[in-house]
Amino acid sequence: MRRDPDVRGYFGEFGGRYVPETLVEPVEELERAYFDVRDDPAFAAELNRLLKHYVGRPTPVYEATRLAAEAGGARIFLKREDLTHTGAHKINNALGQALLAARMGKRRIVAETGAGQHGVASATACALLGLECHVYMGAEDMDRQALNVFRMRLLGADVHRVDAGSRTLKDAINEAMRDWVTNVVDTYYLLGSVLGPHPYPLMVREFQSVIGREARAQFRELTGGLPTAIVACVGGGSNAMGIFDAFIEDRDVRLIGVEAGGEQIIRGRHAARFAGGSAGVLQGTRTFILQDDDGNIELTHSISAGLDYAAVGPEHAWLRALGRAEYAHVSDAEALDAFQRLARLEGILPALESAHAIAYASRLARELGPSAALLVNLSGRGDKDVQSVEKALAQKDRS
Amino acid sequence: MSRLAGTFRRVKSEGRPGLVTYTTAGDPDLPRSGAILEALDRAGADVLEVGVPFSDPLADGPVIQRATERALAAGSSLRATLTLIGQVRPRIAAPIVVFSYANPLLRMGLDAFADEAARAGVDGVLALDLPIEEAGGFRDTLAARGVDTIFLLSPTTTDARIQKAAELGSGFLYGISRLGVTGARDRVASGAEALVRRIRAHTALPIALGFGISRPEHVAEVGAYADAAVVGSALVSVIADAGSSPDLIERVEQYVRWLRGAAEGRTQHAHA
Numbered sequence: 072m073r074r075d076p077d078v079r080g081y082f083g084e085f086g087g088r089y090v091p092e093t094l095v096e097p098v099e100e101l102e103r104a105y106f107d108v109r110d111d112p113a114f115a116a117e118l119n120r121l122l123k124h125y126v127g128r129p130t131p132v133y134e135a136t137r138l139a140a141e142a143g144g145a146r147i148f149l150k151r152e153d154l155t156h157t158g159a160h161k162i163n164n165a166l167g168q169a170l171l172a173a174r175m176g177k178r179r180i181v182a183e184t185g186a187g188q189h190g191v192a193s194a195t196a197c198a199l200l201g202l203e204c205h206v207y208m209g210a211e212d213m214d215r216q217a218l219n220v221f222r223m224r225l226l227g228a229d230v231h232r233v234d235a236g237s238r239t240l241k242d243a244i245n246e247a248m249r250d251w252v253t254n255v256v257d258t259y260y261l262l263g264s265v266l267g268p269h270p271y272p273l274m275v276r277e278f279q280s281v282i283g284r285e286a287r288a289q290f291r292e293l294t295g296g297l298p299t300a301i302v303a304c305v306g307g308g309s310n311a312m313g314i315f316d317a318f319i320e321d322r323d324v325r326l327i328g329v330e331a332g333g334e335q336i337i338r339g340r341h342a343a344r345f346a347g348g349s350a351g352v353l354q355g356t357r358t359f360i361l362q363d364d365d366g367n368i369e370l371t372h373s374i375s376a377g378l379d380y381a382a383v384g385p386e387h388a389w390l391r392a393l394g395r396a397e398y399a400h401v402s403d404a405e406a407l408d409a410f411q412r413l414a415r416l417e418g419i420l421p422a423l424e425s426a427h428a429i430a431y432a433s434r435l436a437r438e439l440g441p442s443a444a445l446l447v448n449l450s451g452r453g454d455k456d457v458q459s460v461e462k463a464l465a466q467k468d469r470s
Numbered sequence: 471m472s473r474l475a476g477t478f479r480r481v482k483s484e485g486r487p488g489l490v491t492y493t494t495a496g497d498p499d500l501p502r503s504g505a506i507l508e509a510l511d512r513a514g515a516d517v518l519e520v521g522v523p524f525s526d527p528l529a530d531g532p533v534i535q536r537a538t539e540r541a542l543a544a545g546s547s548l549r550a551t552l553t554l555i556g557q558v559r560p561r562i563a564a565p566i567v568v569f570s571y572a573n574p575l576l577r578m579g580l581d582a583f584a585d586e587a588a589r590a591g592v593d594g595v596l597a598l599d600l601p602i603e604e605a606g607g608f609r610d611t612l613a614a615r616g617v618d619t620i621f622l623l624s625p626t627t628t629d630a631r632i633q634k635a636a637e638l639g640s641g642f643l644y645g646i647s648r649l650g651v652t653g654a655r656d657r658v659a660s661g662a663e664a665l666v667r668r669i670r671a672h673t674a675l676p677i678a679l680g681f682g683i684s685r686p687e688h689v690a691e692v693g694a695y696a697d698a699a700v701v702g703s704a705l706v707s708v709i710a711d712a713g714s715s716p717d718l719i720e721r722v723e724q725y726v727r728w729l730r731g732a733a734e735g736r737t738q739h740a741h742a
Contacts, residue, residue, distance in 0.1 A: 088604070092646065113529065
C-alpha cells in the first residue's frame with residue numbers, strides 16, 4: 072500500500088515545498104519525472120539489477136548474540152546495511168536518483184554530504200553512470216571525515232569546501248541548493264535524505280524502503296514472527312524511514328528513531344530535534360527544527376557528522392505526531408561506548424551514526440527482557456570514523 | 471491607494487524607471503542601518519527593500535550572506551527590523567518593503583507579524599521561500615491590514631503561475647532577471663526583457679526587475695521595459711567596502727544619486 076503525502080507534498084502538517092521561486096518549476100518537473108519512473112517496470116528492473124549485482128543486496132539480518140548477552144535481555148538482530156557496496160545504506164537512494172537524473176537528461180549532479188557517506192554513494196553512482204559529480208561538504212566535516220573526502224575524489228567527484236555558518240551538513244545543503252538554482256537547466260540535485268521540498272522526502276523513502284522489505288521477510292524467516300521494536304538512528308532520517316516503512320501497518324511493532332544527544336540537551340550542544348526543537352521551515356520543508364526565538368537556526372553538535380543537523384525529515388515529525396513512531400536520543404559518550412562494544416563483542420565496526428542505534432537498543436534490551444526481540448538498522452560501517460574515535464578516546468583518557 | 475501603488479504611478483508619470491534598493495536591516499549595525507535608509511530616501515530611491523537577516527540565506531550570493539552575518543552579529547532580527555522601520559518611518563517618504571525568508575515570519579506567527587508590520591508602517595512584504603501555493607493565507611492576513619504581498623517571478627515560472635501571482639500579489643511584482651542567487655553582474659541578463667513581457671501579458675501591476683543590476687546604464691536599460699530596477703548586492707557592497715569609515719552614509723548617498731542619474735538623464739532626454 073502506498074502512503075503518499077497530499078498533492079502539495081504534506082504528511083499531515085509537515086512537508087510541503089518551501090523553495091525560492093526559481094526552484095518551483097524544477098521541483099515540479101522532478102515530481103513528474105519521479106511519478107513516471109515509479110510505475111515503470113523497466114526502471115524498477117534496472118534499479119533492482121544494480122541493487123543485486125552491484126550493491127550486493129539483499130544485505131543479511133544477523134543475530135548479535137554476544138551483544139545481546141552483555142546487554143542482558145532481549146534478542147538483538149542487525150540489518151547489515153554496512154555490508155553494501157560503499158558501506159552504507161546511502162547507495163540505495165543514490166543509485167535510484169542517479170538513474171532518474173540520467174533518464175531526465177541531466178548529466179551534471181550536485182549533492183551535499185555530512186559524514187561523507189552520501190557523497191561517496193553519489194560519486195560512485197555517477198562514476199557508474201558516467202555523470203559529472205559535485206559534492207558540497209562543510210569544512211568541519213571535511214576535517215573529521217578526511218578519508219571519505221579522498222574516496223570521493225578517487226571516484227572522480229569534485230568536492231567543494233563550505234566555510235559558511237556551522238560548516239557542517241546544513242551549510243552544505245545551502246550551498247548545493249545555490250548551485251542547483253544557478254545551474255538548474257542541466258543539473259540534478261541528488262539530495263541524500265528524506266528532507267527538502269516534495270517530492271524528495273517521498274522519493275528518498277521509497278528508494279530506501281528496500282531495507283524494510285528485505286528485513287521484514289528475513290526476520291520472519293529467522294524467528295517466525297515480527298520484532299518487538301525497530302531501532303534506527305535519525306539524522307535526516309533516511310535509513311530509519313527505509314526500515315520503518317515495511318512495518319508501519321504492523322501496529323504491534325514499535326518504531327523507534329534515535330537522535331544525537333551530543334554532549335547534553337542544551338542549546339548548541341546536541342542535534343535532538345524532538346527533544347529541543349519546534350515546528351518551522353528549513354531548506355524547503357516544514358518540520359521539527361532547532362531554532363531560536365527569532366527563527367534563526369541554532370548550531371548543532373554531535374560526535375557523528377551524519378546526525379549533526381538542525382532539521383529532521385517531515386514524515387518523522389508526522390509519525391511522531393500520530394504516535395506511530397517514538398524518538399529517543401543518545402549522547403556522544405554512549406555512542407562511543409556502543410561503537411567499542413560492537414567491535415569487541417561482534418567484530419563489527421559500526422558507523423558512529425549507527426552506534427547511536429546500537430546504544431539505544433542495548434538500553435532497551437535490558438528494559439524489555441528476554442521475551443522481546445529488537446531489529447536494529449546497522450546503517451553503515453565505521454571505517455570512516457576510526458580517526459574520530461581515536462581522537463575522542465584520547466580526549467576521554469585525558470579528562 | 472497603497473503607498474506602493476501611488477509611488478509607481480508617480481514614477482510612471484515622471485517618465486523614468488523607478489529605483490528599488492535592497493539593504494539588510496542591521497548592516498553594519500542597527501543605528502547606521504537606520505541612517506542608511508534615510509540616506510537612500512534622500513538620494514531618491516523610490517522603494518526601500520529591507521532584508522531581515524536569517525541564519526540560512528540559501529537564495530543569496532556571498533555579498534548578501536556576509537551582510538546577513540554582520541547584521542546577526544550586530545544583534546539584528548525580525549523584531550529588530552520592525553522596530554528599526556517603525557523608528558525611521560516618519561522621516562522617510564518612500565514605501566518600505568520587508569524582504570524575509572519564511573522561517574522568521576512563521577516563528578513570530580503570521581498574525582503577530584502582520585500586526586507588528588502594519589504598526590511599524592511597512593508597506594509590503596516579500597517572503598522569499600514562501601511560494602504562491604503556500605502564501606494564500608499569508609496574503610489575506612497582510613491584505614486585511616493594508617499591507618501588500620509581493621511575489622517573485624523567475625525565468626522558470628510558468629505562465630499559469632504568473633497568472634496566480636498577478637491575482638494574489640499587490641503593490642508590484644518582482645521579476646528575477648536570471649537563474650541563480652543574488653549578486654551583481656557586469657550585464658543585465660539577456661532573458662530579462664522576455665520575462666517582463668511575459669509577466670506584462672498577465673497583469674497591469676508594476677514590474678520591478680532585480681538580480682545583477684549595479685550601474686546607472688543597467689537601470690536605464692531595464693527601465694526601457696520594466697517599471698523599476700532593483701539594486702541589492704552592489705549597494706550592499708558599497709556598505710561593506712565603507713566598513714567603519716565615517717563617510718559610509720555619504721558614500722551610500724552618492725552611489726544612489728549616481729544610479730538615479732540615469733533615470734534623470736532619461737527624463738531630460740525624453741523632454742529634449
